[in-house]
Amino acid sequence: MGTERLRAAEVDEAEANSELLLLHVLGIGKAELLRDLREPFPEGKRELWERVLDRKAAGEPAQYIIGEQAFYGRPFRVTPDVLIPRPETELLAEAVLAEAASWDVADANAATGPGGLELDTAANRGMTDANTATYGSGTAAGEARSRGQGIRVGRPLVLLDVGTGSGALAVTLAAEREDWRVLASDLSPAALDVARGNAAANGVEERIEFVEGDLLMPFLCTDERPEGMAIDILVSNPPYIRSADMPGLQREVRDFEPHLALDGGEDGLTPYRRMAEQLARLPRLPRLVAWEMGAGQADDAAELLRAVADWREIRYVKDYAGIDRHVIAVKD
Numbered sequence: 001m002g003t004e005r006l007r008a009a010e011v012d013e014a015e016a017n018s019e020l021l022l023l024h025v026l027g028i029g030k031a032e033l034l035r036d037l038r039e040p041f042p043e044g045k046r047e048l049w050e051r052v053l054d055r056k057a058a059g060e061p062a063q064y065i066i067g068e069q070a071f072y073g074r075p076f077r078v079t080p081d082v083l084i085p086r087p088e089t090e091l092l093a094e095a096v097l098a099e100a101a102s103w104d105v106a107d108a109n110a111a112t113g114p115g116g117l118e119l120d121t122a123a124n125r126g127m128t129d130a131n132t133a134t135y136g137s138g139t140a141a142g143e144a145r146s147r148g149q150g151i152r153v154g155r156p157l158v159l160l161d162v163g164t165g166s167g168a169l170a171v172t173l174a175a176e177r178e179d180w181r182v183l184a185s186d187l188s189p190a191a192l193d194v195a196r197g198n199a200a201a202n203g204v205e206e207r208i209e210f211v212e213g214d215l216l217m218p219f220l221c222t223d224e225r226p227e228g229m230a231i232d233i234l235v236s237n238p239p240y241i242r243s244a245d246m247p248g249l250q251r252e253v254r255d256f257e258p259h260l261a262l263d264g265g266e267d268g269l270t271p272y273r274r275m276a277e278q279l280a281r282l283p284r285l286p287r288l289v290a291w292e293m294g295a296g297q298a299d300d301a302a303e304l305l306r307a308v309a310d311w312r313e314i315r316y317v318k319d320y321a322g323i324d325r326h327v328i329a330v331k332d
Helices: 002-008 014-026 030-035 043-057 062-066 087-111 129-135 168-176 189-201 243-248 270-279 298-306
Strands: 068-071 074-077 158-162 181-186 208-212 233-236 288-292 313-318 324-330
Touching: 002 014, 002 043, 014 030, 014 043, 014 062, 043 062, 062 068, 074 168, 074 189, 087 168, 087 233, 087 288, 087 313, 087 324, 158 168, 168 181, 168 189, 168 208, 181 189, 189 208, 233 270, 270 288, 270 298, 298 313, 298 324
Parallel strands: 158 181, 158 233, 181 208, 233 288
Antiparallel strands: 068 074, 288 324, 313 324
């Protein structure tokens, strides 16, 4: 019944959406659904099922109806105040983690003398026992995970997620890298509330600082704050839809997801242009800048970064459709 109704409403992937919503309404998993397929529909759930179908038939994304979207293997609460995390953004998280993993190996090698690897103890870094609880101790490079926990010498890396939305990137990277300090900013107070909730739900709320502000503005060197904030890794999935393209977006996106997180200005590059200009006003350039963008925008975004500094490498990461979806800029 659900599939036919959604098809009649011209909902894309009607069968998959119907099944997803049915599992939500019944509060069961797919295995239980298959087991109970011949059982009558619970009358006590029928009214809720009808309401859910009405919302989906009107174009509302299933993720907003359910209130959740998975990202990098973790559950994230989503509301109409935040963009729904996409699978291609997981590739941005993977690219950041992979690049940083190569730094960990280099830093570990640099921290050892000709005799080989040193154990990473609080004494070796002049740290207190409280610090050791945060960073770990006695970790050999051969035992280090790919994310390199416990082998970094000195202060933790600082990662900033600009336009954090649901917090998908910030929470994921904080969870994957317990040795990093993570900052997450957004212009929307409502989005930050959602992100804070997701940080708490995934156990990283004490390791992420959420800041309300426009792009890099809260972290720049100013007369009032001349020291600014030194950022090692800048990651961002900002709005990148051209303003003229907004009316032609898929109904589920155009009518339900927040335009603040979608509209990137006349050419879709306004947030990137502003961030590139703001980079020079940080205490120093980040070692890594990782941006997500729309189709056909990678070359322009890369040029914006080249105008700011000489990077050791600027490369693109393709999404599942073969589109250059992410620009990764790395300094020595």
